[in-house]
Amino acid sequence: MTGREWEMVVPAGSLPLARWRALRWSSGTGSALRRARSFMILTTLLYRASHLTVGVLAVAQHRPDRPVPYLGLAAALGLSILVYGTALRRGWFDPRQVGADVLVTGCALPFALYAWGGVRDTPSLGWAMLLGGSASAVAAVALTRPYALAAVALLVATHLYGYHLVGASRAVLGGHLNSLVSSAVMAWVMWWYLRRQGRLLDEANARALAAEAEKARYAERLAHHRALHDTVLATLTALAAGGIDANAPEVRQRCAREAAYLRRLVQRGADEVPHPGIGAALEEAVGSAESLGLRVTAQYHRLPEVPPEVAAAFADATREALNNVRRHAGTGHAYLTATECPAGPDGRPGAVVTVVDRGPGFDPGTRESGFGLRRSVHGRLAEVGGRAVVDTAPGEGVRVELRWPA
CATH class of the missing domain: 3.30.565.10 (Histidine kinase-like ATPase, C-terminal domain)
Structure with missing residues (x-):
């Protein structure tokens, strides 16, 4: 078989393989779930960014001689960069960092402002309490269910006590606790839905890939059948008919080339193309x-x-x-x-x-x-x-x- 004959045969069977590889590279198994994770990271990041913006505006109104609010805001910002920077780099949250964010930003910060920052009224403490809402949201999606429930319960308890210290009204207290719990619930429901849809899409992609692979293998078999029909079978038929001299040099050379082609087909693995x-x-x-x-x-x-x-x-x-x-x-x-x-x-x-x-x-x-x-x-x-x-x-x-x- 000559190089021209190979060029005529192989691409015909390889065209479905090209489509199969393109589908595999563009929608590989697991890609939909990865996109769902990226979307969830971005959503909770924007939620935290909105709370940090409120914190910056609130702290900017404090007197410079009270550094604790500035230090508290810096700690919240640093933890946010650590938690979300790691998530963006690795593709998902680190549960240990999320736990630290809940303890420091969500629970310890309001008490630090009360104890050392001179905060004694509800409006001055509100920005720190807001950060608890974004902490509960990320805890609900990044931690396992028992730890997520424990984190939300801890946030509710500490924020109840924190607002009690500054004498917050029941309306403020009820609205804030509703925000804490609803942030966690909505984040968990969104993550559950995105994860479910991502898995369904990945399963559909996997089935499509399997179908494309089977079509590619079938097309490859047809291509080899055509090649065998046009080369090896044609030679054997001519020899069987007795119309040519089997010992002629050109016939022997043709048989040697086609035997080499058959040898390569036999030695190739079942799934190799x-x-x-x-x-x-x-x-x-x-x-x-x-x-x-x-x-x-x-x-x-x-x-x-x-x-x-x-x-x-x-x-x-x-x-x-x-x-x-x-x-x-x-x-x-x-x-x-x-x-x-x-x-x-x-x-x-x-x-x-x-x-x-x-x-x-x-x-x-x-x-x-x-x-x-x-x-x-x-x-x-x-x-x-x-x-x-x-x-x-x-x-x-x-x-x-x-x-x-x-």
């Missing part, structure tokens, strides 16, 4: 070498997604390595493996392609690299951030390893 980029590029290079009489045993495993220029560089370097085997190894047989390599510093998986022959090899210390090896192998990989390594010794054959990224 050729990547439309690097897989097709490498197979074209293999087909080009086979058309010139070189027998290539190729194996592909878990080929990763690579940029088009990297796939082209791999193909050019592989073609030159195979040409070197054909010209210099004297064996007429090369072995090619291509697989995924561990992720690099950027987290993206790379690829490694190895071309091996069992020829006489050479002493790299006494032979200078030729133009093709220097420019088409080393040079092509270096241009895209990869590297090529040639390992050889007299009587040991030649092993060329192409790796990206370097």
Whole structure:
């Protein structure tokens, strides 16, 4: 099978795979739940920001000779930055930080203002009490149910006593306790709904991904069936009919190429599919070498997604390595493996392609690299951030390893 025949067959089966990968990357399992968490973090952050704004305006009216309100506001602001900064960075709240926020901002701050800040009236204490509402809201969504109930109960008890110390009216007391409890209840109901909808959406996405994967596998099987019909089956039918000479050199070469194609199909795992980029590029290079009489045993495993220029560089370097085997190894047989390599510093998986022959090899210390090896192998990989390594010794054959990224 030639490189042109591969190009005609593989992309036809790989088109559903491209749609499947696009769906998987754009709506991966768990993404809806992550978005629900992000929305909940943003909602409670805005709630806390509104209470801190009231606190800034209230503290600005205090006399400068009383630093405790300023220190209390600074402590509330610092804890808010810690709690919400961590949540935004990690994707969800740290329960220990939320507990500290409830104890310090929600419970201790009003008593500190009363004991050391000279606060003796309801309006002056109101901004600190407001912060208890946002503390109860985040506790309701970030803590487990027993701890969330305990946090809200503690806030209610301490705020009852705090307003009692400054002689707040029953109307103020009732309105504030209603705000404390309703903030927690509304936040919990919103989080329950968002979490439920996120899970339902993720389950729907998972089912869609499974359906797309099955369609891709079915299309891939059809593509291989067409390829087998047009190549291997056609050759066997012609041989069975007796219309051609089975010992003719061109027939033997065709049979060898198609046997190599079948070998690659058999060796591929059940769930593996050729990547439309690097897989097709490498197979074209293999087909080009086979058309010139070189027998290539190729194996592909878990080929990763690579940029088009990297796939082209791999193909050019592989073609030159195979040409070197054909010209210099004297064996007429090369072995090619291509697989995924561990992720690099950027987290993206790379690829490694190895071309091996069992020829006489050479002493790299006494032979200078030729133009093709220097420019088409080393040079092509270096241009895209990869590297090529040639390992050889007299009587040991030649092993060329192409790796990206370097």
